[in-house]
Amino acid sequence: xxxxxxxxxxxxxxxxxxxxxxxxxxxxxxxxxxxxxxxxxxxxxxxxxxxxxxxxxxxxxxxxxxxxxxxxxxxxxxxxxxxxxxxxxxxxxxxxxxxxxxxxxxxxxxxxxxxxxxxxxxxxxxxxxxxxxxxxxxxxxxxxxxxxxxxxxxxxxxxxxxxxxxxxxxxxxxxxxxxxxxxxxxxxxxxxxxxxxxxxxxxxxxxxxxxxxxxxxxxxxxxxxxxxxxxxxxxxxxxxxx
Ligand SMILES: *Cc1c(COP(=O)(O)O)cnc(C)c1O
Numbered sequence: 660x661x662x663x664x665x666x667x668x669x670x671x672x673x674x675x676x677x678x679x680x681x682x683x684x685x686x687x688x689x690x691x692x693x694x695x696x697x698x699x700x701x702x703x704x705x706x707x708x709x710x711x712x713x714x715x716x717x718x719x720x721x722x723x724x725x726x727x728x729x730x731x732x733x734x735x736x737x738x739x740x741x742x743x744x745x746x747x748x749x750x751x752x753x754x755x756x757x758x759x760x761x762x763x764x765x766x767x768x769x770x771x772x773x774x775x776x777x778x779x780x781x782x783x784x785x786x787x788x789x790x791x792x793x794x795x796x797x798x799x800x801x802x803x804x805x806x807x808x809x810x811x812x813x814x815x816x817x818x819x820x821x822x823x824x825x826x827x828x829x830x831x832x833x834x835x836x837x838x839x840x841x842x843x844x845x846x847x848x849x850x851x852x853x854x855x856x857x858x859x860x861x862x863x864x865x866x867x868x869x870x871x872x873x874x875x876x877x878x879x880x881x882x883x884x885x886x887x888x889x890x891x892x893x894x895x896x897x898x899x900x901x
Contacts, residue, residue: 661894664708666894696717697889698719701893720741742887744798762799840877849881
């Protein structure tokens with residue numbers, strides 16, 4: 660399903676209104692939270708419509724799709740953030756075409772990115788993906804509760820020592836929930852993980868990338884600084900069937 664530009668305009672206004680109210684409920688302001696447009700599977704025309712409506716923050720999930728859309732983003736003076744699972748062999752696409760990586764999920768990819776960034780003399784802002792729902796099917800460092808696992812802390816030290824990666828945030832995609840409220844516990848856990856890293860590990864985490872169409876209001880109440888919205892903004896996705 661493709662939304663018209665008028666529908667998208669209405670969607671943006673509705674999301675920003677709810678986002679602002681949630682920020683205020685959480686003791687913050689609208690300026691503390693950014694709306695990211697997730698445009699995976701959507702055509703370039705949708706990206707151009709979003710840009711005309713003032714959107715500057717975009718997220719894409721698939722490296723090959725990012726490579727295909729890169730010139731369209733560049734023509735708008737933009738680069739998307741990568742928010743999907745990244746295989747090492749696709750790391751070059753992220754380094755060449757993305758503004759940031761929200762889904763850094765293991766050390767060996769960080770090493771590969773460091774090498775590629777060093778060659779190009781660029782610094783890549785990175786978010787560590789936290790699997791706060793401890794789900795087998797998802798990537799990222801696993802958290803069973805509020806304790807920080809040793810493997811995560813070791814990887815955090817190793818990754819923050821890489822000169823061409825800058826760990827500015829944490830990202831999560833919690834279990835799908837019909838009712839956003841169900842995920843409050845996970846969003847609150849993210850805030851505590853960030854606080855621990857900043858207080859005890861020399862971290863400089865000032866971004867929490869969390870909240871999608873189904874739960875962004877709760878995520879913002881719990882401290883999200885970037886919400887990643889696809890469906891509520893540009894309509895449901897259609898995946899090609901083979
Ligand atoms: C697809 C996707 C989103 C957007 O989800 P919606 O439910 O369509 O808002 C956000 N984050 C990630 C990591 C995604 O893969």
